[in-house]
Structure formats: structure tokens, C-alpha cells
Amino acid sequence: MMDNIIIGKYVPGTSIIHRLDPRTKLLTIFLFVFIVFFANNTETYALLGLFTVAAAALSGVPVRFLLKGMKPVFWIVLFTFLLHIFMTREGPLLADLGLFKIYEQGLVQGIFISLRFVYLIMITTILTLTTTPIEVTDGLEHLLGPFKKLKLPVHELALMMSISLRFIPTLLEETDKIMKAQMARGVDFTNGPVKERVKAIVPLLVPLFVSAFKRAEELATAMEARGYRGGEGRTKYRQLTWKWKDTSVLLILAGLGVLLILLRT
Amino acid sequence: MNQDRLIAAEDITFRYQKDADRPALDHVSFQVSKGEWLAIVGHNGSGKSTLARALNGLILPDEGSIDVGGIQLMEETVWDVRKKIGMVFQNPDNQFVGTTVRDDVAFGLENNGVPREDMVERVDWAVQQVNMQEFLDQEPHHLSGGQKQRVAIAGVLAARPDIMILDEATSMLDPMGREEVLDTVRRLKDQGMVTVISITHDLNEAAKADRIIVMNGGRKFAEGTPQEVFRLNQDLIKIGLDLPFSFQLSQMLKESGLALKGDHLTQEGLVNELWTLKSKM
Amino acid sequence: MDIEIKDVEHRYQMKTPFERLAIYDVNAVIKEGSYVAVIGHTGSGKSTLLQHLNGLLKPTKGQIRLGGDVLEAGKKNKHLKALRKKVGIVFQFPEHQLFEETILKDISFGPINFGMSREKAEEKAREMLKLVGLDEELSDRSPFELSGGQMRRVAIAGVLAMEPEVLVLDEPTAGLDPRGRKEIMDMFYSLHKQRNLTTILVTHSMEDAAAYADELIVMHKGTVKAKGTPRELFSRKDDIAAFGLDLPETIKFQKRLEETLGITFKAPILTIEEAASEIKALFQEENAL
Numbered sequence: 099m100m101d102n103i104i105i106g107k108y109v110p111g112t113s114i115i116h117r118l119d120p121r122t123k124l125l126t127i128f129l130f131v132f133i134v135f136f137a138n139n140t141e142t143y144a145l146l147g148l149f150t151v152a153a154a155a156l157s158g159v160p161v162r163f164l165l166k167g168m169k170p171v172f173w174i175v176l177f178t179f180l181l182h183i184f185m186t187r188e189g190p191l192l193a194d195l196g197l198f199k200i201y202e203q204g205l206v207q208g209i210f211i212s213l214r215f216v217y218l219i220m221i222t223t224i225l226t227l228t229t230t231p232i233e234v235t236d237g238l239e240h241l242l243g244p245f246k247k248l249k250l251p252v253h254e255l256a257l258m259m260s261i262s263l264r265f266i267p268t269l270l271e272e273t274d275k276i277m278k279a280q281m282a283r284g285v286d287f288t289n290g291p292v293k294e295r296v297k298a299i300v301p302l303l304v305p306l307f308v309s310a311f312k313r314a315e316e317l318a319t320a321m322e323a324r325g326y327r328g329g330e331g332r333t334k335y336r337q338l339t340w341k342w343k344d345t346s347v348l349l350i351l352a353g354l355g356v357l358l359i360l361l362r363t
Numbered sequence: 364m365n366q367d368r369l370i371a372a373e374d375i376t377f378r379y380q381k382d383a384d385r386p387a388l389d390h391v392s393f394q395v396s397k398g399e400w401l402a403i404v405g406h407n408g409s410g411k412s413t414l415a416r417a418l419n420g421l422i423l424p425d426e427g428s429i430d431v432g433g434i435q436l437m438e439e440t441v442w443d444v445r446k447k448i449g450m451v452f453q454n455p456d457n458q459f460v461g462t463t464v465r466d467d468v469a470f471g472l473e474n475n476g477v478p479r480e481d482m483v484e485r486v487d488w489a490v491q492q493v494n495m496q497e498f499l500d501q502e503p504h505h506l507s508g509g510q511k512q513r514v515a516i517a518g519v520l521a522a523r524p525d526i527m528i529l530d531e532a533t534s535m536l537d538p539m540g541r542e543e544v545l546d547t548v549r550r551l552k553d554q555g556m557v558t559v560i561s562i563t564h565d566l567n568e569a570a571k572a573d574r575i576i577v578m579n580g581g582r583k584f585a586e587g588t589p590q591e592v593f594r595l596n597q598d599l600i601k602i603g604l605d606l607p608f609s610f611q612l613s614q615m616l617k618e619s620g621l622a623l624k625g626d627h628l629t630q631e632g633l634v635n636e637l638w639t640l641k642s643k644m
Numbered sequence: 645m646d647i648e649i650k651d652v653e654h655r656y657q658m659k660t661p662f663e664r665l666a667i668y669d670v671n672a673v674i675k676e677g678s679y680v681a682v683i684g685h686t687g688s689g690k691s692t693l694l695q696h697l698n699g700l701l702k703p704t705k706g707q708i709r710l711g712g713d714v715l716e717a718g719k720k721n722k723h724l725k726a727l728r729k730k731v732g733i734v735f736q737f738p739e740h741q742l743f744e745e746t747i748l749k750d751i752s753f754g755p756i757n758f759g760m761s762r763e764k765a766e767e768k769a770r771e772m773l774k775l776v777g778l779d780e781e782l783s784d785r786s787p788f789e790l791s792g793g794q795m796r797r798v799a800i801a802g803v804l805a806m807e808p809e810v811l812v813l814d815e816p817t818a819g820l821d822p823r824g825r826k827e828i829m830d831m832f833y834s835l836h837k838q839r840n841l842t843t844i845l846v847t848h849s850m851e852d853a854a855a856y857a858d859e860l861i862v863m864h865k866g867t868v869k870a871k872g873t874p875r876e877l878f879s880r881k882d883d884i885a886a887f888g889l890d891l892p893e894t895i896k897f898q899k900r901l902e903e904t905l906g907i908t909f910k911a912p913i914l915t916i917e918e919a920a921s922e923i924k925a926l927f928q929e930e931n932a933l
Contacts, residue, residue, distance in 0.1 A: 324460075325445050
């Protein structure tokens with residue numbers, strides 16, 4: 099059961115995107131959010147589209163995974179699209195459906211705004227598919243480093259994340275075991291009236307929580323025994339090395355931003 | 364102080380709840396010498412695990428003193444003591460901190476501020492010592508209990524302590540896992556890398572130690588070589604333990620009138636003596 | 645009820661890239677009232693097999709007949725709940741399933757799920773509490789206040805209270821100290837004898853299998869490699885080792901003794917008491933001559 103779940107939807111690979119520093123990828127998402135707003139005409143959207151498709155191609159990730167990443171937002175995008183189509187009343191009238199009228203600008207705006215979503219989600223999906231959860235954690239920890247001065251417990255947050263990630267498969271296995279044990283005692287998790295199934299959560303959650311607390315206690319003891327006493331004076335085994343390709347990506351992004359501004363209407 | 368004496372515990376008393384009538388540890392004193400394998404045995408609740416945790420300051424005794432490698436154990440010195448004592452716990456999952464094998468082995472080194480280049484070397488070395496080099500990048504849920512415990516041992520080794528405490532480290536493992544772990548520890552001890560204290564209720568495991576301390580009801584019940592301790596026979600059974608096979612069989616044969624001399628800890632020993640006896644007939 | 649396992653195969657996650665064959669060609673008959681031990685290394689399929697016995701898993705090929713019920717590949721079974729009452733499984737580390745506010749409630753949980761009235765269930769619960777060696781006083785305490793060994797007994801009581809016809813035990817002594825192990829195994833054995841309770845023990849401990857079981861089923865890499873009484877199986881000189889299993893201490897000792905002394909005992913020695921009396925007899929014979 100365990101191997102089935104690709105945590106964080108990471109797809110192993112060796113593409114250049116995979117090999118980028120996670121900080122680069124996180125920064126790209128962050129900056130891209132702003133950059134999409136620069137587009138406001140066909141040329142600019144086309145340029146963004148080119149960038150997105152190029153990133154997808156370079157990542158080597160099969161298209162079906164990318165499409166899967168789009169699934170959750172499909173309805174939002176559709177809704178936005180329809181909203182713009184029917185709400186924007188500029189430009190020549192394209193179609194008259196009685197109650198609803200579709201104007202050219204409505205259609206154009208609908209497409210453009212939807213594209214913003216699509217591009218953003220695509221870029222984010224490409225990045226999560228090519229970066230392991232632990233790399234993301236490391237990247238975040240580094241990027242948030244400066245905030246330590248503002249008393250943000252960056253190290254502790256990162257450690258919490260990495261320990262949580264490590265325990266997800268273990269907890270899933272345990273959930274499975276507890277479910278089986280309770281099923282053997284007559285609990286039905288799948289059939290029966292909703293009320294009964296909701297009640298069935300108790301014999302699942304209580305043991306899970308109890309065991310989770312016990313784990314936490316034992317883990318804390320083990321960490322203490324191994325000399326853990328907070329982030330002070332700690333060195334790091336895992337390293338992130340910033341390379342030329344990382345700088346290049348940021349430069350490309352900057353270039354993209356500039357081009358968009360120039361090509362805007 | 365005697366060079367050879369790594370740990371000296373004097374009159375340790377400890378209560379988990381301050382108003383409990385029976386203390387978890389009741390005036391316990393003992394010593395550990397460099398290079399030996401000491402087994403601390405007892406039924407569940409006898410105080411053996413509590414004793415282990417007192418040694419590296421996970422709990423601090425209410426009374427008595429503990430000296431580890433020249434350091435008096437106190438709240439302030441706890442972190443220095445923990446550099447000298449590494450501990451492997453019972454539950455293989457609940458001590459595995461890192462996302463992969465190498466991350467976990469490095470954890471203790473990170474805590475002690477070891478520079479990265481040294482860390483890389485020591486992690487590789489430690490993982491080799493426990494024969495897990497093929498699993499360096501594996502995630503814990505892909506490992507068996509025995510493998511996880513070996514990773515824990517590597518984590519201890521990498522930090523280069525003088526002493527390794529195994530706190531019931533084999534009781535949740537299957538027979539194969541138990542064998543893997545004990546073989547690994549024995550090899551490391553024989554190579555002089557660590558002094559071993561193993562907390563266990565497995566008498567077959569204890570039989571392989573140099574010395575045994577038997578705990579019962581928070582007190583030290585007996586101490587000596589395995590042979591000396593097992594001769595207490597029924598007394599051990601009364602306090603919830605059992606005897607290793609060969610030893611028990613030797614006793615039973617003696618009781619039934621056979622002219623057996625030895626108290627055998629191994630099957631070979633017993634078989635050989637029986638052969639000698641038979642050939643004299 | 646008898647249990648008949650015929651040509652059973654189980655594949656996990658069929659038709660996905662993660663498909664895995666866990667057990668195959670499994671055939672066995674477990675007669676009512678017998679005590680059977682299923683032994684095998686980790687990964688041999690024991691755990692998969694035992695989950696079929698109460699319908700938690702269904703075979704992907706073959707069928708399992710449990711009394712009047714049949715679990716068959718491809719066919720839906722509507723009586724799973726009734727089956728789960730008839731075949732009670734005590735999983736490994738059963739104390740992890742405790743959750744109720746009081747011990748009495750937890751033990752009654754199973755029986756109530758299977759239709760017993762609360763009063764009757766609580767009565768049963770008290771009875772079971774005593775049976776597993778715990779004080780009735782504990783009824784209203786939280787199960788989490790107890791020691792690990794006591795919690796395990798509560799969990800076992802919770803399965804026994806369901807009044808199963810067949811009891812399946814998955815490594816019931818894992819993690820217990822010697823006294824705890826003996827008490828639990830003796831308890832199950834006397835229950836087996838008193839109530840003619842079909843007992844299926846899944847274990848790594850060759851000693852327990854040899855000491856308690858009437859019949860052994862040896863699993864290796866997903867299939868049944870050998871079946872028979874302990875004496876039959878341990879008479880076969882080399883087989884067991886090939887299946888990744890260790891011989892019980894008594895058998896190992898017997899072989900050593902036989903080799904060194906150049907003798908053969910008439911039957912495999914299964915307990916330490918037998919070993920002592922056989923050796924004594926050996927020396928007495930010589931004396932008599």
C-alpha cells in the first residue's frame with residue numbers, strides 16, 4: 099500500500115528542473131505570481147505560455163501527471179472563465195443567448211484570466227513534481243533563514259516538517275493496522291448509515307492519537323539522548339549548493355518580466 | 364580514579380512520582396569497566412530501564428551519584444555525559460528521526476556541531492560498520508525492524524561514545540532481526556569500539572555477556588558472571604525470569620541424579636560433557 | 645467448524661503498477677478443535693493468510709470455506725460481519741486497539757457490535773476480565789492507566805468476549821518478558837482445551853509451535869511448503885532450515901547430541917522435560933547393562 103502513495107506527488111527524474119536548487123524553484127513560484135499580472139495582451143500571454151510549456155518539457159514529467167495536478171482547480175478556472183464571459187460587456191457582441199450576451203472582450207478576458215490560473219498552477223505543479231518534500235523543507239528553511247532575526251523559529255519549523263514527513267508512511271501503516279483490528283471487532287467503516295460511520299471514527303482516531311503521543315514522547319527522549327537541545331550550535335548534514343543554472347533561472351525570470359512589461363499594452 | 368572504570372553509580376534512588384511508596388530505583392550501586400559487556404536483566408517493572416536512563420541523565424536520581432568517564436552526572440553536565448553514552452531504544456520507529464538512513468545517522472553529529480566534512484566521513488564509516496551501506500538513501504518505512512536498529516547503532520557509533528546502552532533494543536524484533544543486531548553489537552564490542560550495557564529480559568542474550576546484574580523491584584537482586592547468576596536457578600524463576608536452555612537442562616539432569624559437573628551456558632558445552640560421561644561408562 | 649483453504653492466492657493492488665503476489669497455491673485444512681501453528685519467516689505470507697480467515701482480505705484466486713460460509717475470488721460475500729464474530733483475531737500488539745473510556749466498555753465493544761445487549765456484553769466483559777487474570781476492580785478504570793502487559797490482556801479479553809469459534813493469534817507474546825509469555829501461552833492453551841476452541845497461532849517462536857500445536861503449517865515465500873505434526877516435521881532432517889526457519893532449541897540440542905554420541909532418539913524431542921528424561925534413560929540403560 100505504501101509505495102502507492104507518492105508523497106507530495108514527487109516523480110523521480112534527472113532533468114535539469116529536478117536538479118535545480120529547491121530555493122530557485124520556490125523563488126520562481128513566488129516571483130511568477132507577480133509576473134503573471136504583467137500580461138494583458140495576446141503577445142504577453144503567448145510568451146508566458148511559451149515559458150510554461152518549455153518548463154514542462156524540460157522537466158521530463160509525463161503529461162498525465164501535469165494534467166492530474168490541474169484537476170483540483172479545473173472547476174475554479176471554469177467558473178472564472180464563465181464569470182468573465184458573462185460579466186464583461188465590452189467590444190462587439192458575439193452571441194446573443196437571450197438572457198446572456200457574450201461580447202468579444204468578455205471572451206478575451208475570460209481566456210486571459212483563466213490562462214493566468216493555468217500557467218500558475220502548471221508552474222507550481224512542475225515544481226512540486228520535481229522536488230522531494232524534504233528538498234522543499236530545506237529550501238524553505240534556507241529562504242526563511244533571515245527571519246530568524248525576527249524571532250521566527252525557522253529551524254524548529256523545518257525540523258517539525260521533516261519529522262512529520264518521515265512519519266507519514268509510518269502513520270498510514272498504523273492507521274491500516276488499527277482499522278483492521280477494529281474491523282475484526284465488528285466495526286464497519288464502509289457500509290451502513292452515515293451516523294454509524296461517523297461514530298466509527300472514534301475507535302480509529304483515539305488509538306491513533308494515543309499512539310502518536312507515545313511516539314512523540316519516545317522520539318523526544320531519543321532526540322535528547324542524542325544531544326538535541328534546539329538549533330543553537332547545530333551544523334547541517336544536508337547541503338544546498340547554489341549553482342550557475344540557478345542564477346540563470348532567476349535571470350531568465352527577470353528577463354521574462356522585462357519582456358512582458360515591454361510587450362504590454 | 365581507576366582508568367578501567369567507566370561508570371560508577373553509588374546508591375541511586377529514584378521515584379517517578381514523588382509520593383510513590385516504592386521507588387523505581389532503590390539504593391542501587393554498581394560499576395562498569397572499559398571494554399566489557401554488561402547485561403542488566405529483570406522482569407518488566409524491575410527498574411532495569413530506569414537504571415539505563417539514569418546513566419545518561421534522561422532521568423536524574425533523587426539520591427546518590429553517578430560518575431561517567433570522570434564526569435559527575437548533574438543537570439549541567441548532562442550534555443557532556445551524553446557525548447560519552449549512546450543509547451539505542453526499544454522501538455525501532457520511535458527513534459528514527461531522519462528522512463533517510465544517512466540523515467538519521469547524521470542527526471547526533473549535527474546536534475554536536477560536528478563540521479560537515481567530518482560528518483560525511485563519519486556517517487559513511489558508521490553505516491559500513493553495521494553493514495547498511497546499500498541502504499544509505501532508503502526511507503525508514505522500507506526497512507525491517509532489525510535494519511532500523513542497526514541504523515540506530517550506526518547513529519550511536521558515528522558520535523563515537525565510549526559506551527553504548529541497548530535498552531531492550533531487541534525485544535520488538537523477530538528472531539532474525541535479533542540475531543542481526545546482537546551479532547553486530549558483539550562484533551563492535553570485540554573490536555574494542557564500545558563498552559556495551561544491554562538491558563534485556565532475554566536470558567539467552569544475557570548469557571553471552573561478560574557480567575550480569577539482575578534487577579528486581581527496583582533493587583539489585585544479584586550480580587556476577589552469567590554462570591554465577593544462573594546458579595540462582597529457582598530464585599530467578601520466582602522473580603519472573605527464566606534460564607537459558609542449556610543451563611536449565613544441566614540443572615534438571617543434575618537433579619535427576621546424573622553426575623554432571625558443569626553449569627553449561629552453551630549447548631556444545633553440555634553435549635561435550637555428556638559425551639565425556641558416556642564414554643566413561 | 646472446519647476451515648478449508650483451497651488453492652488460495654492473493655495479489656495486492658491488482659491491475660496497478662504496484663501489483664504484488666503475496667500468497668499462492670495455499671491449501672490447508674484446519675479441523676474444528678485443533679491447535680495449529682502457522683510458522684514462517686517475515687514476509688512469508690503468514691500475515692496475509694491470516695487476514696483471509698475473517699474476511700479482512702478476500703482471495704484473488706481460490707476459496708476458503710469456514711463452516712457454512714465461503715469466501716471466493718470474484719464473489720461478493722454478504723456475511724462478512726457474522727464471519728468476523730466467528731473467527732476472532734488477536735493482532736500483534738493488540739493493546740494498540742484500545743480506545744474506550746473504561747476497560748469494561750472496551751471489552752464490551754466487540755460483543756455489542758455483533759448484537760449482544762449492553763447488559764449481557766458487560767457481564768461477559770467481567771467474565772473475560774477474570775479469565776485473562778485481571779482484577780474486576782479495574783472495570784471502571786481507563787485502559788490507558790495500565791501497564792503494557794495488562795493492556796494486552798484487556799485487548800485479548802475484548803476479542804474473547806466476542807465468543808469466537810476460532811481464535812487466531814498473531815504473535816501474541818511479542819515484546820513480553822519470559823513470565824508474561826508463559827502466562828499468555830498457557831492461558832490460551834487452557835482455553836483451547838476447556839472450550840475445544842480452534843486455535844491458530846501465527847508465530848516465529850519454534851519453541852511455542854513445538855510445545856503447543858497439534859499441527860504445523862510452514863510458509864515460505866508466499867506458499868505452504870510443509871504441513872504435519874511437530875514430530876513429523878522435525879524428523880525431516882534438513883528441510884526446515886531451507887525455509888528460513890530455525891529449529892527449536894530442543895531439536896537443535898537433540899541433533900547435536902545424536903551426532904556427537906552416535907545415537908538416535910526414537911522421536912523428536914519437543915520440550916525440555918522430554919530432553920531430560922530421554923537423556924536420563926540413555927544413561928540408565930547403559931548402567932543396567
